[in-house]
Amino acid sequence: MKLRGVPATMLGVAVAAGLSGCGGHHEPAEAALSWRAAPLPAPAGDRAMVRGATWCGGRWVVVGATADPRGRTRPAVWASADGKRWAxxxxxxxxDYYAARAILGSVGCAHGRLAVLGAKSGGAHGNPRTATWRxxxxxxxxxxxxxxxxxxxxxxxAVSRxxxxxxxxxxxxxxxxxxxVWTSPTxxxxxxxxxTRGLAxxxxxxxxxxxAAWLRGEWTVIGxxxxxxGRLIATAWTGSxxxxxxxxxxxxGSTITTAERLVPTAAGPLVVGVDDGGFGVWSERGGGWTLESTFGRVDPGATSAAYVSGAALAGSRLVATYSDGERYRFALGPPDGLVEAALPAPVTVGGDRSVTVATHGSELLLLTDTGRQGVVWLTRIQR
Structure with a gap:
């Protein structure tokens, strides 16, 4: 499927979910998602680069950049009340020379206001030049x-999220x-x-x-x-x-676990990360952490790192996007039984490519970037 120049009138794409490895749920499962793509405005000849999203102040917000045919980037933020029409x-x-060329990678919302994190590599050593936006x-x-x-x-x-x-x-x-951590009230x-003691x-x-996420009157940080x-062990820290x-x-995990995405819920935090040769979901209840389930697998011939690129809660379902080391994948379901579903467009791992997800209620906003064009997809999860 070609993504360059996706028209606003593109029909929804029906996607059937297939069975993936998941703890405690081995029966076949079907989940039909009807995806609708929406184009993002960009200067003539430029392509959109999409990196992060959130719901804030009654609308969707997507952050990233635009890039011209020579690869020169400019930061960009798009907003939409319905996920269809974007401005x-x-x-x-x-x-700031580097801020004017930054790729915005992460966005947060507090009291209906946005803060954004972005960076652009440069200088004598080519290091990321990081800036925040208020x-x-x-x-x-x-x-x-x-x-x-x-x-x-x-x-x-590293400055992560x-x-x-x-x-x-x-x-x-x-x-x-x-x-x-870095903190700011505004x-x-x-x-x-x-x-800092306990974190460092x-x-x-x-x-x-x-x-990280705010939970129960304090911050929870994961990593x-x-x-x-040399063993990598998934860890959570609470404090401020x-x-x-x-x-x-x-x-x-007998060899490796990672804690990469944190999802706050009314019942407590959920963490998604790598668990040995696959991926895991952890929950914290009553002061103790439990491995709820495992899903997916790392491609045994992978040439890139396996990691979780996004996770969020849509209604009662957990959704996650992840790299198996070769291509990006998507899984959804209850925390104790995620199954893999097809993405509306395939994205291989590498370069400027990325896939991540955000939710609001039962609505799900998926960002895919093939390195040629960034696209926003919207669907609704049936409870």
Whole structure:
């Protein structure tokens, strides 16, 4: 299926879900999803690059960039009340050279306002130049000034994901000292918390943070701990700011587990990540973590990393997008039994390609980027 120049009148694509490995559910399952694609406005000749989405202030918001035929990028934010008709939001990068060329990768919502995280590689060493954007009273977004060492510098490792909550915004990431977070009540400026007790690396483990959510009056951050043998262990931390943070290892996996996407629910957090040669769903109930189920598998001939690229709750169903190391895949179902469903368009792993997902109620917004064109797909999950 060609994705370049998808028309607004494209018919919905019916997709039948197939059976995948899942803990406790081995019977065949069918789930018909009717996908509808929507084009995103972009300058003539440019392509849309889609990277993250959320529901905020009564509308869908998608972040990413546009790229011209020579590969030159400009940050972009699109908004839509119905997921069908999209408009761009005005962005002000100020005098920041890299912000004006950034690819926006993560978006959070707090009190109906947006904050966005983006980066552009450059400089003498080609390192990512990270910036955050804050929504102003007129609805536009402005890049926030930040000293280089706030996200970069000699202690930089990774700036992973921005999320919103009742206390404002938090960015999960990693510094030379291990897992770290950045916090802001308004979206600008952000304050770095590194070397924090319970969250940072110790003499026994090295830590990294990948995602976060506000739950039960505090932040939960998830990521990995690497022990002295090199084993990767899925880990969750609870706390705030300078801590102290309380770490908890997630069970499962004899060789590797990762905690990559965190989904808040009324019953508690759900975590999706890699579990040995497949993927797992963990839940936390009553202070303890349980491996709810496993699904999918890592391609044994994979040439790229396997990881979870998105997860969200649609009604009572968990939805997840993930890379098996060769191509992106999609799974849905109750947390104790996800099954694989076909994507509306195939996307192989590599380069500027990506797939992720966001939800609002029973609506599901899927982002696919083949490296040639980014597309937004909308469907509704039947409970």
């Amino acid at each position: 761009t939001l005005r962005l002000d990068p100020g005098d 929504q102003l009273n007129d609805g536009s977004l402005a890049a926030g000034p930040a000293r280089f060492e706030l996200y970069g510098g000699p202690s930089a490792v 921005l999320v919103g909550g009742p206390r404002g915004y938090l960015i999960a990431g990693t510094r030379a000292s291990g897992a770290a 979206g600008s400026p952000f304050r770095l918390h590194e070397g 690396s110790t003499s026994r483990v090295r830590t990294q943070a990948l995602d 990995d701990s690497i022990d002295r043998t 700011g300078d801590g102290p943070w309380r770490p908890a290892r997630l069970p499962g």
